[in-house]
Amino acid sequence: MIAGILEIAWAIGLKYTEGFTRLWPTLITIVLMIGSFFALAQAVNPKISPIPIGTGYAIWTGLGAIGTAILGIVLFAESASPARLVCLALVIVGIVGLKFFSGEKDAPKPAAQAIVAAQADE
Helix, strand or coil, X not given: CHHHHHHHHHHHHXXXXXXXXXXXXXXXXXXXXHHHHHHHXXXXXXXXCCCCHHHHHHHHHHHHHHHHHHHHHHHHCCCCCHHHHHHHHHHHHHHHHHHHCCCHHHCXXXXXXXXXXXXXXX
């Protein structure tokens, strides 16, 4: 979720950089980009989380696309046509589908969790 929120923030930040010609909006946007990539890397790190890379990346980009589109409508008066809203809904359905069918429940536990679980069984 953090990676997705930062993705939305830096995507919106791009609008305020005016093509990377404004110093502070550019620097803030770059920091948000780095934070977003770092959070995504942690979310798909097999030592921390069982989220598959395909699912994690799809959720990250999907949240970014949906959030950015919604904020574009709210902040920049972009189109909120029914067709556009249906397409956003389809992105949401795709994210939910990937999450539902990712097989995370069957994924191996990270090493630390496996050790704690083994000790609890003893």
